[in-house]
Amino acid sequence: MTLFRSPRAVPYLLLTPALVVIAAVILVPLAVSLWSSFTAYNLTRPATLYSFVGLRNYARLLNNADFWWAFGRTLVFITVTLNLELVLGLGLALLVNQVTMGRKVLRTIMMFPMMFSPILVGFQFKYIFNDAVGLVNNALFDLGLITQPIPWLVDGTLAPLSIMAAEIWMSTSVFAILLLAGLLALPKEPIEAAKVDGCGPIQVFRHITLPFLMPFIFIAMTIRSLDVARAYDMVRIMTNGGPAGRTELLWTLMARVGYQNSQMGMANAMGYVSILTSILFTVYFYRKLVVARRYMGGVE
Amino acid sequence: MAEIKLTKVVKRYGALGVVHGIDLSIAHNEFVVLVGPSGCGKSTTLRMIAGLEDISDGEIRIGNRVVNGLPPRDRNVSMVFQNYALYPHMNVRENLGFGLGIAKVPAPEIERRVNQAAEILGLQPYMDRLPANLSGGQRQRVAMGRAIVRDPDVFLFDEPLSNLDAKLRGQMRVEIKKLHQRVKTTVVYVTHDQVEAMTLADRIVIMRDGHIEQVGTPAEVFERPVNVFVAGFIGSPPMNLIDAVVTTEGLRPAARLADGVVVPLPAGVSVSEGQRITLGLRPDDITPQGHGMPGTGETLRLEREVALAEPLGTETILFTRLGDKEIQAKMLNPRVVTPGETLPFVVDLARLHVFDAADGRSLKA
Numbered sequence: 111m112t113l114f115r116s117p118r119a120v121p122y123l124l125l126t127p128a129l130v131v132i133a134a135v136i137l138v139p140l141a142v143s144l145w146s147s148f149t150a151y152n153l154t155r156p157a158t159l160y161s162f163v164g165l166r167n168y169a170r171l172l173n174n175a176d177f178w179w180a181f182g183r184t185l186v187f188i189t190v191t192l193n194l195e196l197v198l199g200l201g202l203a204l205l206v207n208q209v210t211m212g213r214k215v216l217r218t219i220m221m222f223p224m225m226f227s228p229i230l231v232g233f234q235f236k237y238i239f240n241d242a243v244g245l246v247n248n249a250l251f252d253l254g255l256i257t258q259p260i261p262w263l264v265d266g267t268l269a270p271l272s273i274m275a276a277e278i279w280m281s282t283s284v285f286a287i288l289l290l291a292g293l294l295a296l297p298k299e300p301i302e303a304a305k306v307d308g309c310g311p312i313q314v315f316r317h318i319t320l321p322f323l324m325p326f327i328f329i330a331m332t333i334r335s336l337d338v339a340r341a342y343d344m345v346r347i348m349t350n351g352g353p354a355g356r357t358e359l360l361w362t363l364m365a366r367v368g369y370q371n372s373q374m375g376m377a378n379a380m381g382y383v384s385i386l387t388s389i390l391f392t393v394y395f396y397r398k399l400v401v402a403r404r405y406m407g408g409v410e
Numbered sequence: 411m412a413e414i415k416l417t418k419v420v421k422r423y424g425a426l427g428v429v430h431g432i433d434l435s436i437a438h439n440e441f442v443v444l445v446g447p448s449g450c451g452k453s454t455t456l457r458m459i460a461g462l463e464d465i466s467d468g469e470i471r472i473g474n475r476v477v478n479g480l481p482p483r484d485r486n487v488s489m490v491f492q493n494y495a496l497y498p499h500m501n502v503r504e505n506l507g508f509g510l511g512i513a514k515v516p517a518p519e520i521e522r523r524v525n526q527a528a529e530i531l532g533l534q535p536y537m538d539r540l541p542a543n544l545s546g547g548q549r550q551r552v553a554m555g556r557a558i559v560r561d562p563d564v565f566l567f568d569e570p571l572s573n574l575d576a577k578l579r580g581q582m583r584v585e586i587k588k589l590h591q592r593v594k595t596t597v598v599y600v601t602h603d604q605v606e607a608m609t610l611a612d613r614i615v616i617m618r619d620g621h622i623e624q625v626g627t628p629a630e631v632f633e634r635p636v637n638v639f640v641a642g643f644i645g646s647p648p649m650n651l652i653d654a655v656v657t658t659e660g661l662r663p664a665a666r667l668a669d670g671v672v673v674p675l676p677a678g679v680s681v682s683e684g685q686r687i688t689l690g691l692r693p694d695d696i697t698p699q700g701h702g703m704p705g706t707g708e709t710l711r712l713e714r715e716v717a718l719a720e721p722l723g724t725e726t727i728l729f730t731r732l733g734d735k736e737i738q739a740k741m742l743n744p745r746v747v748t749p750g751e752t753l754p755f756v757v758d759l760a761r762l763h764v765f766d767a768a769d770g771r772s773l774k775a
Contacts, residue, residue, distance in 0.1 A: 299495035302462050306566075307509035307556070308483040317508070321499040404540075 143378045151375035153368075158375070167379035176355065177380060180363040184384070187270070187359060188338045188391070191277050192331060198278065199285025199330070200323075206286070207293045217290065220283045228280065232347030235276035239263050239348075266356040269349050273357055276344055281337070285330045292326030293319075321402075328399035335391045339384065360384045412473045412486075412563030412596045413438045414459065420467035421454050421620075428454050430620040431468060436613075441590055441597045445607040446617035446643070453568055455617070456600045460489050460566050472564060483512075488557035489566040492573060494549040496541040502528075502552050503537045509560045527555040530592065531585075547578045554586070558593055567599040571606065583609060604644050608632070616640050638770035641690045641763055647727060649690045650737040653767060656685040665689050665764075667733035673710060673757070679764045679773050687773065690763030693727065693740040698753040701741045710757040714739075719747040730755070 114123065147167055151159045171177050206216050223231070238245045239262035250256045262272045296319065304318045342361040345351065351358040351366065358366075360380065368377030414436040421429040429451040436442045444452040457463040459470060461482035470477050477485050488509070496505050506527055510520045528534050531551040541549055550570060557565055567586070571579045587610055590597055601607055607614050608628045616623045616631060616639075624636045635641035641649045654665035657672065663681050664674045673689065681687060694703070699711070717736070718729040726744035729736055739755060741747070764773045 297493075297495075299491050299493050300497055302460075302482075303489065303491060303495040303556075304497070304508075305462065305482040306460055306487060306489045307560070308512040310481070310483065313512060317512075318497065 143381065146375050147378035147382055149375045151373075151378075153372035153374050163375075167376050168383075170376070171379055171383065176358070177363065179355070180358045180360050181383070181387075183270070183358065184339065184341075184360045185387075187274065187277075187341065188335055191274050191281075191338055192334055194274070194278050195282045195285050195334065196327065196331070198282045200289055200327075202282065202286040203289035203293055206290055217287065220286055222283075223280045224283055226280065228343040229347055231276055231280045232344040235272065235279070235344075236263065236348045239272045263349050264353050266353055269353060269357050273345055273348055276348065277338065277341065280344075281334065284334060288326050288330040289323060292323045296322055324402035325399055328395050328402055332392055332395040332399065335395060336388055339388045339391065413440075413471075414564060414596060414598065415471040416455070416459075416468070417471075418468035419455070419458060419465060419470060421451070421458060421463060422466040428620055429458075432617075432620075432622050434615060434622065434625065436596060436598065439594045439596055441599065441610060441612045442615060443599045443601060443607040443611035443613075444615045444617060445601055445604055446623075448602060449619075450617040451620040452600045452602075452615075452617050456489075456566050456568055456598055459564070459598060460487055461485050485564075486562050487564040487566055488560050488562040489568065490550075490553045490557050490570045492569040494541070494553040494573075496549055496552055496556075498541050501538050501540050502533060502544070502555075505541070505552055506533075506555050506559050509556065513560075523559045523561075524555075527559045530558070530589070531555045546574050547582065550574060550582060551585075554589065558589070563596065565595050565597045567597065567601075569601055570599075572601070572603070579606075586610060605646060608644070614644075616643060634772070634774070635690075635763065636772050638688055638690070638765045641765065641772075645692060647693050647738045647740075649692050649763070650696070650732070650735065651765075652689045652691065652733040652735050652737065654687050654689050654733065656681040656683060656687055658683045669731070669733055671712065671732065673762070674708070674759060675764055676760055676762050676774070681764070681773055686767035688765040688767050688770070689733075690765060691732075691737070691757065692761065692763075693738040695758040695761040696732075696737070696739040696755055698728070698739070698741050699756050701743055701745075702756060702758075703742070707758070707760040710759055712755045712757065713752055714755050715752045716747055716749060718749055721746075728753070 146159060148162060148164060149159055150161045150163050150166070202220065206213060206220070209216060226234075237243070241247055241259040241261045241264065244262070246262065247256070247259045250260070260268065262268050300318050300322075301314055304314045309317065340361055341359055342365065345357055345359055345362050346365075349357045351362045361384070364377045364380045364384070367373050367380065414434075416432055416434040418431045418433060419429060420427070420431050432451075432455065434442075444455060446452050454463060458465050459472070459477075461477065461480060461484075465478050472485055472487070497508060500508060503524060506524045507520045510523060515523075525534075528537060531554060533548070533551055533555055536544060536548055536552075541552065544552065550573075553570070570586075571582050574582060583606055586599075590610075599606075599610060611628055613625060613627055614631050615625050618639055624631055624640045626634075631640060631644050635644060635649075638651060642651060652667060654667050654673070656675075657664050657666045660672075660674070662674060662677075663679065664672045665687060666672050667689075675681065697703070712732070714730040714732070716728050716730050719741075720727040720729075721744060724742070724744075726741040726747065728739045728741055728747060730739060731737065747753070765771065766773055
């Protein structure tokens with residue numbers, strides 16, 4: 111008992127509840143999932159959790175074309191949506207920044223898409239892109255632009271684009287809000303100095319506004335890259351990975367392998383590959399962020 | 411050649427007028443200082459010249475061009491801002507060369523002009539530093555360097571020294587003056603500090619509430635202020651302003667103060683019996699006997715009790731009472747004065763200023 115009464119034990123005693131919670135919620139599941147990725151764990155046969163197979167799951171993954179397609183598709187999905195969201199969000203933020211009256215109202219309205227559950231956004235866009243009763247096809251019909259319905263969610267090329275459209279609709283405002291915050295914090299004087307120094311509006315934007323916004327852009331990129339990398343719900347609702355796996359992303363594939371095929375060991379191996387990829391993205395953007403922030407201390 | 415001509419220039423924000431139709435001509439290579447209290451419209455006027463504010467009415471010419479509709483980049487002006495306004499993501503060299511790069515000046519020429527400016531301002535050791543790693547004075551120099559490399563027609567300074575500490579401000583003031591002697595250009599300089607105005611200006615423009623009160627050389631505005639406002643604004647310590655009533659009982663008009671003292675008015679002042687006036691008396695012109703400049707003419711002797719003495723080394727400022735006011739007097743070659751001591755003061759009557767109490771304008775011819 112004297113061990114617990116020693117003054118040096120006090121900090122550890124006080125930290126124990128927090129450590130226990132962290133262990134129960136994070137460390138144990140992490141350890142179990144990491145362990146299971148080295149086993150032939152199958153949900154239907156619990157005993158397989160102890161059949162250690164070494165790196166077999168990872169070795170199979172390397173040769174699994176479905177996995178690499180999903181992996182590549184996810185990367186493309188992240189790259190395209192993030193960049194489009196950045197461009198659209200930046201444009202939106204610049205426009206709202208020009209507004210002098212009702213900016214707060216606009217800002218609130220801008221956040222509406224973020225307030226919906228992604229599942230509902232998925233259902234909503236599934237309906238909008240429905241080939242028979244969807245809004246898009248009906249509008250195109252009535253305008254006389256098409257005579258045949260376009261199978262938005264069934265066509266192998268259009269389906270990923272439709273999902274991207276939904277994702278961009280939902281999350282462009284994340285960029286817009288963060289970049290608007292950056293624009294509002296932008297000091298006026300360097301911009302005026304640049305104008306006097308001979309810059310036109312586009313040059314002011316390129317040489318002054320954009321460098322100043324870079325930290326905000328990288329923060330938004332970091333947050334959103336993690337968000338998009340785990341895209342699941344919207345895809346599950348809109349196409350469920352179809353047609354013929356053309357919209358299969360990492361997480362839909364993982365859910366299929368883990369829960370439908372019960373190959374939890376394999377699914378966890380996939381999970382670790384995708385988490386490592388996410389970490390790489392985050393580290394990359396975070397490095398950029400630190401570099402971009404370094405000189406902003408000089409703003410006075 | 412770049413003279414600047416403002417004709418009936420007006421600035422309004424909605425219904426609120428900030429500058430009310432000012433006229434001003436600035437000669438080529440002249441150093442003009444706009445001075446006045448905060449909110450007098452001096453910075454707004456400067457920003458209209460720079461093109462950072464629209465001109466609501468009237469006309470501004472730089473050289474022979476009307477610049478009303480021109481954006482800042484087409485006016486060939488450069489500006490030094492109060493907060494330096496350096497580009498935080500560029501080092502000193504890039505900050506200096508930025509404007510030239512935008513103007514598509516060839517790289518070797520940029521290099522040459524940046525180095526020249528750096529040499530003039532002593533910036534060579536800091537060329538690769540970011541603004542965040544510079545002191546206030548160094549940032550100020552970079553801001554000035556950025557202005558001079560472009561070799562503009564007009565330099566605009568917007569309270570450039572107000573963020574520096576007192577000692578540095580004095581140094582930079584001298585540097586700006588030297589810079590103007592070296593790089594001859596038209597300069598418009600805005601400040602609220604009348605010492606800066608007096609020391610730097612070829613001509614001072616004193617503004618109040620969007621109007622120009624007086625334009626003149628430092629000596630003119632000091633010696634012959636046109637009204638009470640200018641008189642009180644220019645000079646440190648400020649001019650003593652004492653209410654009085656004109657009496658013509660004696661041989662010539664005099665001013666009767668609230669405490670009964672009668673002060674003969676200088677010749678050439680047009681007043682009438684009973685007129686309410688404000689007497690202006692600079693601390694330099696009321697001095698203890700034997701501790702002032704030799705008087706130029708007629709004087710008045712007054713015995714006064716000193717309430718407080720502020721020794722400044724070469725002179726001491728004495729606080730005493732005259733009329734219904736506490737006034738300041740200057741003591742040259744000072745000795746120690748204890749509060750409560752009564753001293754014989756000498757007032758230089760020829761240097762008295764007389765203003766109409768109602769509208770404040772000078773009554774001196």
